Amino acid sequence: MIDLKNIYEAKEAIKGIVLDTPFSYAPQMSEYSGLEVYLKKENLQITGAFKIRGAYNKIASLDKSQMECGVIAASAGNHAQGVALSASKFGIRAVIVMPESTPLTKVNGVKHLGGEVILHGSNYDEAYAYAMGFAKENSLTFIHPFEDEKVIAGQGTVALEILDKCEKLDAIVVPVGGGGLISGIASAVKQINKDIKVIGVGASGAPALKNSFDTGIPQDSLSVRTIADGIAVRDTSKITLDHMLGSVDEFISVDDEEIASAILFLLEKQKLVVEGAGSVGVAAAIHGKLKHLKGKNVAIVLSGGNLDVTLLNVIIEKGLLKSHRKMNVTVTLVDKPGSLKRFTEILEELSANIVHISYDRTSISLDYGDANVTVHMETKGEEHQNEIRERLEKEGYLRR
Incomplete structure (x- = not known):
């Protein structure tokens, strides 16, 4: 472990430069997950992440x-x-x-x-x-991002701020990439109150440190692939692994689908922009991977908020499709005046809001005189989408 004295010295060194970021109870997430969730919002740090x-x-x-x-x-x-x-x-x-x-x-x-x-x-x-x-x-x-005692001590100040604000804490959930943040947090936590569990969460697409933690032996990955680029580390650090083996209670993984849904959950329910790496703890909570902590007071570190807006756009669009708030339909129409008008009138009757239409009459798969029309529309849920499909089938636009 990093000596607690060094972590307190780091707290003094960064005073006036680094923000003591908000730490607050999350009622909607608590209800959804069955945990008593508190969020440490390092996404609101001066650089958008804890790394400073x-x-x-x-x-x-x-x-x-x-x-x-x-x-x-x-x-x-x-x-x-x-x-x-x-x-x-x-x-x-x-x-x-x-x-x-x-x-x-x-x-x-x-x-x-x-x-x-x-x-x-x-x-x-x-x-x-x-x-x-x-x-x-x-x-x-x-300046190494995690294989350095001064760096790890600095990251450990996150734990000091959490414990200053929440005395009755049962667990802290921490994103893990190279392991510097969790090494610092776990060092502080276990020297202050060894009964508080420290749980790491990594991306399944970057499994090196998780595999190493499970076996106790450093293992590297041949490659990494995850939307959580901030924790996409290929090789295991023996230094942080040793810290983790000595002070971390558990290490779990979440996949990209779970991470994407956590980003969207935080955006919609918490009004927070959090990047993939910073969302993995929330992903674990809302996907039932922390059920053994049901009813417990759990702090989740949102480690960063520097999310690429292009990725965010993709996540939002996919999320709307998965939650049945958007729907895409392609039909083949006779390419003559009035065909498209009748089709859109049916959608209007069904209260589907069209946001985009594409019209293709040149595809080689089409018969001459036909056109493929793809409609992107906003819908009101799964039941509404089933109603739309049934009506389009009845009118002959879709086949069963």
Whole structure:
């Protein structure tokens, strides 16, 4: 464990720079999940994520010569912004190596904070390898996102803030990528109250640390694939794994479907924009993976809110389709005046709100004189959609 004294020192070091983010009860989520849920909203942090805590604590500890040379980091985005902002507070150079697939919003965020961005590699680990070589060549101090005691101590300040506000806590649920956040939180929690359970949640598409935790042996993945880019770590850190094996009670996984539904749940029910990595704890709660904590007081860390708006649009559209609030129908009409008018009149009678129509008369699968019409419409639920299908079948537009 990280010594509790070091975590309290980190709390002093980041004071005035890092926000003590809101921590509040979530009644709708509590009712939905059967837990007594409290949300720690690190998505509202100054950089949109918890990472600035560890980054600032580490940079504040550098000596004069290290400050003069500057720092470098490898990150998918949140650690990058934390390092860039922290470096700017000390007036020093910050170089950030980011995977080429990093969302533009995160790249621009780093640049806005004064960081020099280098895009390299298809994932974090490839960016990391490049950054290590660049650091050596340019005498820069590498600021690791999780394999550093100063960084881990900084992340542990999240737990201190939670425990200051909620004395009767049974468990803390923490997103896990490289393991720095949960290592810091678990170190603090277990030294303050060992009866509080610390539960990690990772993405099933990035299983290395979960597999390592389950077996007690470091294991790496050949590749990662998840919408939770902030926790898409391919290789296991032995340092954070050792911390976790000593202080974390449980580690569970959620898939991309569950993560996407959690993002949408938070947006609709909590009015919060939370990225995939920050939503995994909520995904576990609303999909019944924390049933053994029913009725218990559970804090869930929303670790970041830097969500790519393009991905958000996809999640919203898919979510509306899955919840029967949107419906797409394709029918074949005779390509003559009045055919489309009659079809849309039926939809009007059924109170379906058309939002988009596409008209195709050139597909090679069509007979001459026919056209495929695809209609995207807003509906009022599954029963309404069944009513629409039955009417269109009756009128001969759809086949059973």
